[in-house]
Amino acid sequence: MINRVDKELAFMLQFENIAWYDEGCVKILDRRVYPNKVIFAECRTHKEVSKAISDMVTQSAGPYLAVAMGMALAGYESKHLDVNDRIDFLTNACSTLANSRPTTSTRMMLITKSCLERGIEAIKSNKDPIEAMFYRGIELSTKRYSKIKKIAENLVSMYPDKGTILTQCFGESIVGFMIQEFQKRNKDIKIVCAETRPYFQGARLTATVAYEQNADVTVITDNMAAYTMQHKKIDIFTSAADLICLNGAVVNKIGTFQIAIAAKYLGIPYFVTGAPDKDCNGLEDVHFEFRDEKFVTEAMGIKTAKEGVKGFYPAFDYTPPHLVSAVVTDLGIYSPYDVFKYYIGNDEGEY
Template sequence: MNPIEWKNNILYILDQTKLPWKEDYILCFKYQQVIDAIKKMKIRGAPAIGVAAAYGITLAAIKYTGSNLADYVHEVIGEFAVSRPTAVNLFFAIERMAKVVNSNKNLSPSELKILLLEEAKKIENEEREKSIAISNFGAEILPDGVKVLTHCNTGSLATIGPGTALGIIKEGWKRGKISHVYFTETRPLLQGARLTGWELAKENIPATMITDNMVGYVFSKKIVDLVIVGADRITLRGDVANKIGTYSFAILAKYHNIPFYVAAPISTFDFNLEAGSEIPIEEREQEEVLSFVNKRITPEGISALNPAFDVTPAELISGIVTDKGVIYPPFKENIQKLKEELKL
């Protein structure tokens, strides 16, 4: 299952707004189509967004016939940078594409285009390898017979590979460690109901969906043993930005003494930010909340708040599963140590 495919200088994007009803691919001939797909969440999930942006920049370069390719690519990068502000993987990918341009300005346009495509493919392959590594590291810490809760969608649709949090769940199921999976509906766009449910069904993993406001009830009845979620940005002190609702679930998990894990590749860490309060939170259109399945559910004249993410403080997190292993508290000290080891 791959949400993105590059073929014959066309980027194919699986339209996730149509799942689970229809598996339909968007054929992107222009980079503007890729930006539109990112903004409208036809492609979503931090790692997948980064890969899509890298290919979108490549697509722009390949289609360009002007005299100053380097300047043009930088303009395109600027457009991608404002497509979605919270997921740091987007900026990780576009910075790498910018580095290719800046380091090879002496090359001909055709040579530079080849290098950009190679870099985009490299980013894709690396994200796939990271996803597999996260799945394996995470499966190792799961107790036998565990019942897991996850939020939003963090599987193959959100990444390139098995996934982050959902990748751990898939691997845990293969190893016989997971007895049941609970997943949230994830309002307002139902990424859990539509996408996580779709992936779990394809893997034949026994699963039960709950609405977002049932989490406290489920915890109080001891139905769930452990929580695993993904992340869109992680700060130096270990604060995590993830799908709206994550913060509430982390507080409830802490109260009920339920381990709360986060799964994300190293590319999701923003080492330039100290605390979660510094993370820009994307505010999406009110209509997503005021409507349900494209039908208005509130009276005219009513407004809505629609932040796409919230921030979970480090002190509510049991561990962060990365492609380099599991990071435990004290997070700031151990994240800094990992950063130095990786020379990031």
């Protein structure tokens, strides 16, 4: 029996409401429309799971559970194949799912490969690989949540007893655990969320989790960050990260860099949460994704620019280490220039 720490969190942070395999189908909460609509995309093949991830049906850390559920689905798809063909099918699925989002493919490969190994082991032991990969996915996600809970404890230890923090995009479970932790410590903390294009994840997701967990939360547009820092007396800027490089730089949702610049100028610390990525030394190792230009010329499907006007949409940006005050991990709090030390005696990381 796995101790499911996700059950303590808001609706959309519970595993069944992120991505879940059941009887030949993976259901994924469509975060592009939540909370205004509660719709689950139904995927009948692992390739459909991969497309749902690339189409941002789920994002932030949602894909890390979705790819594991996709591996269980691949096990179902291949149930009529002989042993060798089934292993080949699962191996190909492992690669397809891991590469659904190029920027985070290394992290996702750690998950799909672990599920694959568990599945092959089950096949060779005449056991059900679907069940083996499904439970491996839950096990990995539970383990990650437990680490993030510890990260939240370390993060909140640096919060004032009374203050206001600014977030960027949607940090997934760190948001829920952070709120739990400052409430447990009786700290009076207000949260300000930047809205975040293209699906307004900060406004819809971060703010919803905060509201459901009884936190004081306010939404601002993406171009209000500097003014808000000055006039709302922001004490701390914090974000999760899609990648934390071993040189201390942060790759995260586009806009993080400019908020970090404003924070540095105004003397506000920027604390990034997560574990560094072992295979990412710096900018040269980052594959930046670009989104369809229509996400700039329209908002939530409504055209905002004249037909023929061009758009430009890099999905992530790179914040250099001199703008990062600290990297907050499950093993402790590091200077960005010392974050490589995280792996001394520890080989797992967050994922």
